[in-house]
């Protein structure tokens with residue numbers, strides 16, 4: 001389908017206002033929004049009279065295949081949770097598990113209006129395969145953790161091969177970064193190798209950073225510096241970096257993040273569930289740091305619903321600052337869309353409904369009671385809407401989800417495969 005018209009609806013414009021008009025899509029991009037040019041004919045029309053169209057959400061930090069472990073281990077401390085539950089189960093993963101777990105994640109994301117995700121996991125060629133087949137957009141990185149010689153070398157080789165094979169694949173829908181897991185699992189010698197590889201390949205870096213107070217304490221003990229300062233000295237931020245969490249960052253750390261243009265990914269549900277803390281999002285934004293939102297893995301959330309992150313990001317910040325004016329609706333929606341696009345390094349082509357931008361869109365049906373009365377659609381999207389209101393999700397102008405049906409994946413098979421595999425892994 002080359003030409004698609006979203007007819008007579010309302011949509012979220014780049015400054016965060018709901019406006020009325022048509023959206024025309026041609027060859028995967030937004031051709032016009034507002035008034036349809038005379039003579040332009042669509043091949044397919046979606047009636048948007050009762051709809052509100054928004055840029056697709058960018059889930060800028062997740063571990064998609066962790067859907068396999070959803071609700072298997074809840075209400076535990078981060079390190080106990082990792083060491084006693086997650087890592088032993090993950091040790092049993094085979095390639096096909098990751099493929100089916102990722103398909104399940106993609107289905108969940110598409111059904112809730114997410115059109116792109118940044119993933120860090122293993123068997124990443126399987127994640128790439130799932131994205132190629134479903135039409136989803138993603139930034140992929142292979143998690144790198146310090147290990148004994150050959151095992152570590154193999155992981156590095158896998159990340160390099162992933163970059164060679166898939167960076168820019170599927171018309172640019174798939175991009176690849178290097179994925180050093182965190183400063184505490186990838187200490188300086190390991191991190192130096194990542195930086196050298198990033199320089200050699202021209203690759204960017206996706207890392208977990210300053211997630212817990214424990215991480216900062218042990219960094220101060222070992223190196224006399226914060227995790228942010230350690231990575232900065234190692235050159236991790238020099239070529240473009242995306243840092244998940246940044247909960248425990250000092251004003252000096254925030255200055256570094258701003259100066260080095262590090263894109264911070266805030267994961268409020270994960271941070272609250274694991275009691276990691278409240279990231280100083282308002283302070284980072286005030287300092288000029290780019291902030292995006294993410295769900296983190298389904299085990300620490302436990303869903304991949306970006307609307308929940310939008311709401312929690314705003315409410316957590318208000319509570320933490322005891323200030324109801326921080327992170328207002330339009331700003332928090334921008335984090336989930338434009339901020340996510342910037343985090344992926346694609347701010348000039350993603351995250352806005354404007355001519356020339358890629359047609360990655362979510363269409364919300366506004367007929368349910370919670371959409372009335374319609375004082376302010378942008379505010380309702382941020383604070384009142386449900387993921388279940390999504391009627392259509394488009395990536396590159398292609399409809400991947402339509403009225404409860406997936407056009408590129410067999411949801412019954414995905415549920416059966418992921419369901420059986422998830423149960424096997426924790427036996």
Ligand SMILES: [Zn+2]
Pocket residue numbers: 061062063208244296297
């Ligand atoms: Zn994570």
